[in-house]
Amino acid sequence: MTTHAKRERTLLADLLEGAGPDAPTLCADWTTRDLAAHLVVRERRLDAAGGMFVKPLAPRLERVQAEFTAKPYGELVRMFRAGPPRMSPFSLKQVDEASNTVEFFVHGEDVRRAGERWEPREPDPVLSDALWRRLERMGRLLGRKAPVGLVLRRPNGQTAVANRGTPVVTVTGEPAELTLFAFGRQGAADVQLDGDKEAVGRLLEAELGV
Numbered sequence: 001m002t003t004h005a006k007r008e009r010t011l012l013a014d015l016l017e018g019a020g021p022d023a024p025t026l027c028a029d030w031t032t033r034d035l036a037a038h039l040v041v042r043e044r045r046l047d048a049a050g051g052m053f054v055k056p057l058a059p060r061l062e063r064v065q066a067e068f069t070a071k072p073y074g075e076l077v078r079m080f081r082a083g084p085p086r087m088s089p090f091s092l093k094q095v096d097e098a099s100n101t102v103e104f105f106v107h108g109e110d111v112r113r114a115g116e117r118w119e120p121r122e123p124d125p126v127l128s129d130a131l132w133r134r135l136e137r138m139g140r141l142l143g144r145k146a147p148v149g150l151v152l153r154r155p156n157g158q159t160a161v162a163n164r165g166t167p168v169v170t171v172t173g174e175p176a177e178l179t180l181f182a183f184g185r186q187g188a189a190d191v192q193l194d195g196d197k198e199a200v201g202r203l204l205e206a207e208l209g210v
Contacts, residue, residue: 004130005096008104012039013081015111021073026110026185035107036076037068043084102134105176106183113188120190123174131175135182136160142182146206148199152178169195169203184209 021033030038042052045064052061068076084090090099105127112118135142135152143150143162150163153172162182171181173191181189186204193200 003093003097003101004127005100005104008101008108009081009083012104012108012111013077015108016077016080017074019111019115023111024114025107026114026188027107032111033069033073033076035110036073036080037065037071039080039107040076041065041068043088043090044079046088101130102138102179102183105131106180106185109176109180109185109188113185121176123176128175131179132158132160135175135178139182142209145208147202148195150203152182154178167196167199169193169199171203182208 016032016036019032021031021036023032025032025035027035041061041064045068047060047064084096089095112121132154139152139160139162146163146165148163149165149168150161151168151170152160152162153170154175155172159170171178171191171193173181173189177189177191181191184207186206186208193203195203
């Protein structure tokens with residue numbers, strides 16, 4: 001059975017392959033080559049990947065990331081498409097689904113929406129519900145740096161509180177767009193923001209995400 005994570009992996013690999021190694025992304029100043037290297041290191045070099053979260057390990061991560069960035073781009077994409085090695089925890093279906101569905105969706109949109117002529121994906125109700133469930137669980141983590149109160153709302157009225165501060169800004173959109181917003185891609189997300197004008201401005205400039 002194809003999981004959300006496997007489907008998003010295939011879509012992201014296709015996007016990386018089609019864009020080539022020097023295309024821009026929404027990840028700060030990363031090119032598609034940088035992003036591909038990050039994705040491979042994250043799954044295949046757990047000894048270095050901890051540097052994403054543990055500051056003393058950051059120099060090692062930078063060295064390993066540089067080594068992978070220097071590899072042929074086609075090799076990086078093939079390694080990512082093939083998935084993690086058997087001994088990696090990411091090879092477990094439950095870990096893959098929990099850790100990679102949102103990761104790969106967001107990075108796929110990082111590639112897609114950085115292009116000059118991008119088109120939105122066809123809505124997928126099942127994926128939408130999966131993304132929403134993750135927003136409900138991760139909302140407080142993603143919104144912890146918000147300088148104002150933050151409420152995420154689906155068009156059907158379901159809400160998730162990401163920050164209990166004041167004043168409150170309510171961000172309304174489909175789960176895919178709310179996910180991008182909450183992961184720091186505010187400028188690329190198709191959402192409606194309701195709240196004090198100054199608070200909205202501060203939220204748009206905030207560093208959201210993990």
